[in-house]
Amino acid sequence: MKIQLRSASVSDLDELLAIEQACFDITRRSTRRSLLNSLNSPMQQIWVATTRDKNACEVISGVMILHHHVHTLRIYSIAVCPDFRGKGVGSKLLKYAHQLAVERHYDHLSLEADQADTKLIDWYVSHGYQVITSLPNYYASGHHAVRMRQNFHHGQSTGQKTNQSTINLLVADDPTDLRLKIDNATIISAHQYLTDSHYQNIPYARVFNLCSSYKYQSSGYYVSLLAEARSHRSIPSVSTIQDFQSRSIMRSMTDEMDNLIQKAFATATAKEMSLDLYFGQSLDKRFNELATRLYRLFPSPMLRVDFVQIKGKWLVDKIAPLAMKKIDEALMPTVQELAVNFFKRKRFHQARMRNYAYDIAVLYDPEEVEPPSSLPTLKRLCKVAEQMNMYMELITRNDMDRLSEFDALFIRTTTNVNHYTYQFSRKAYAEGLVVIDDPWSILRCANKVYLAERLAQEQIATPQTWILDSTWLKGDRLGELPLPLVLKQPDSAFSKGVVKVKTYEQLKTTLQNLLKKSDLLLAQVFMPTAFDWRIGVLDRKPLFACQYHMADGHWQIVNWETKNK
Template sequence: MKKIIVTNTPNLFQMNLEEIEVLTPKAYLTKTELNKLSSARVFNLCNDYRYQSKGYYVSLLAEARGHKPIPSVKSIQDLKAPAIVKIVSEELDDILQKALKNLKSDEFTLSIYFGHNVAKQYEKLCRELHRQFQAPFLRARFVHNKKWLMQSIKPISLSEIPEDHLPFVQEFALNYFSKKRYENVRSTRYQYDLAILYNPEEKAPPSDKKALQKFMEAADKNGFYSELITKDDYDRLAEFDALFIRETTTVNHHTYRFASRAQSEGLVVIDDPNSILKCTNKVYLAELMEINKIPVPKTLIVHSENKKEIAKKLGFPCVLKLPDSSFSQGVTKASDEKELALKLNNMLNQSDLVIAQEFLPTDFDWRVGVLDEQVLYACKYYMAKGHWQIYNWEDKKETTGRYETLPLDQVPKNVLDMALKSTKLIGNGLYGVDIKESGGKVYLIEINDNPSLESGVEDKILKDGLYDRIIKSFKKRIERSIT
């Protein structure tokens, strides 16, 4: 992929490196032959990123041409979001405290040039911030209040860099552009590149190793180069055309940032950030199902003011859920008033809102997989032996119940209909819908983004066809986005 550096001072970045062209903003904006260049990475080192400045239009026009600008217009805007800054500050807390521990003042500003600073003691912090916020030049501000916190971070233009720092910037730039950081040697037979985000250390991953291998085989068959990536590969997302998240998702987590970054870079993403936001919060789902008249167990959204209503409205036993619980973790059962008070108070210390539901004992839960508003598979997940949930996390062996995957013509129509109707309220992504049958009726329990797809379980009926259908969905989405 051709690399283009766009800068107001081309003489600073004449490095005589293969596949790199240095242009002024005017040249990049006016050279019509660049419209025919189908694959290019544009490093925007302009003097100004303000709205409707030349620097702004370099990134905007790069996107229109199908080039990949760094930073993108959306990335420039995203850096202004306080919530993202706060999350990254918390994630990098150990590195941050170590890097700034010897400072005597209560405020500090750090300039980051291609992941470096002129002072070596901030090297690790700069590298991590550059990984999280991909822009050539960044400026971060920190404040000390009992401990160091990142207050803000923003991309800066070349004109904001002190003149005595420019020799260092040139050195960092040469090192940066000399590395083969964006391209691996890939066969020309591949049309597209797919990143599969996973966590090799996760205890209960949504896909096991064999399933991941099946996805990669299906990708290869459908013209994709595929690669397993981890949270350390955040800065490589722009290499790919699509991102498939096979790590348990939550909002306050790197999985959500991966989805958001990938979407802002124009990648096709499953799970998309909107689906993660909606599915991982049970308060949202409870309200959504009630408004749309989809049957659920008797449910109460609990807060400190109405917690005494649970016993009267739901009875005992009842189920308590943290809003962002997954794989039965953060879900518990209360058998009486005393147990309810103890467990509920603990949960309200973690979240201002908690879900309480009536307990519907069943031998199994239906799990219906939905992709592109079509049913993909249907399983019965049986309760763990001697337990009321599919997963028994109290057992040191992490015991799970047995499963049964059925042909769709053997699944009750009202179960399939509920799965399709409920997921249309979320989007057209990949979902796993949990449904209970009780007393001749069906009740929606939850909609999961990032559903389990394990070899020998969800693929029992479709076999390799399950993986093929998911990869084909990626391909269709990519082709729709470029037509």
């Protein structure tokens, strides 16, 4: 039987749904809506195996849904029609997933399987997968799963397990120029790295390129280029080196930190300034924030960034490697200390040695007065992630340029549309990360006017509700509304932007003030209650229900007018 593979299209939807219904019980099958989402998503794919029937008509015999993450290609589901099982359809789909993962340089290929289906698990094992963890109650209460994975490493066959650690390599034109002592890094010459077969065959290496020049086709350029060819992680990468070559790209990339640049050099009297970066830090603490941001945009061990003032505005003029031999001897003890601290960082050493299954960023605001999750809670969450073989790191609004380092983003600061949290969510989704909250959820759930409309359409009971605009201020229309009344800004949250009015004079004044911020407002009949319900929904399924109790002696969960919260 000849089996062909192709990408699915919307015209296949009915057949895809029929296969899902034939192969999975109702708790595990994809719905028409979720299949349509997979067909339209830039980060998901549906592949189908086809054969020809006796009339030479195409028949779909198998389906595979793939989710593309930053480091991992995940087989979300694989299904073979009952009539075609045992004929190599499933193996053909698995081999194609393997081929895609190798071609696109993924670190892992993963899937989940029913823990009770030992025959299925053995079949995956025969294709090079290994069970890495159990997933209790994964499908439903009492229905457990296992996560299985293949790892891909340079010079290593698929599925072969390794105990080798990541090696940090410091590469310089002349190692004697470095004058550094780093316990967990090996210092070698560019010539050694480029020509010695030993370094060609190291499966896990992180290459810190400290050559004096990154010019096109220089040895420094080739160190980063061949590092990527060998599946080593190079800092700087070739793409970063290319960014150095274009003044327009450099300035475009630094636009987001324009305020920081202007602030850093506000008191400078010269028209040109230089900032030296040593392992992401400046020796002048006044410039540490700027140095950190620049390092994240242009990751390189040591850089000199030149700035020029044009028409009263400071702009990036040039970025080039900082040659170690040009550093004043008096500065070397400080540079040595920065280098030692740099290589102690978990992201560069322990985390990668551990080879975590997933890297997760948690966005939080350390200055938020009433955050969705407290800092101790987030730290406990990181510990739980560690136990589950996941790397979790707390990031802030200054870390948007680091999103591509992660597989997922978990937003744990209050979200809003006209806010950096939405920008984080949108960019993370565009880069293929799993995102909670996703941008569409923020757009919808952060707007109470939208929610009121959806609840009304679904005929879900709510307190009597009106959507108000400026026309309500004309004539006697406000007299139509009952009192007391609660007015809500569309993007209000945690009791902010929500006002209870008891008189028509209060109603008019409050409405005038709130309409300055939004063309539409929500008004609801006041209904006293001891608590609010909060329903958590994940992947369109209810996840939890909890009660937010009102502040003592107050009608909201937070009383912002007193310390009684």
